[in-house]
Amino acid sequence: MLILTPREKLLLRRMAQHKTDREIAVQIGGTPLQVCGQRKRLIEKLQIQSEADLASWASQHARWPKP
16 A cells, blocks of 8 residues: 655645646745655655656645645
8 A cells, every 4th residue: 555645745736736846845845956856756656657647646646635
């Protein structure tokens, strides 16, 4: 079973809204470089092939209730 952290869910929710790394960093804290690293780790964790596929996955699945 895949378990996403609350921060990963926030990141995916913002990606589904087509936010940039800079916008995401401002909204959830951190730097754009940290957001980029988190995005790359999500690609590995979700076993997704590309950033485009991750954005598509986020749009389809990032509808969790807000914490």
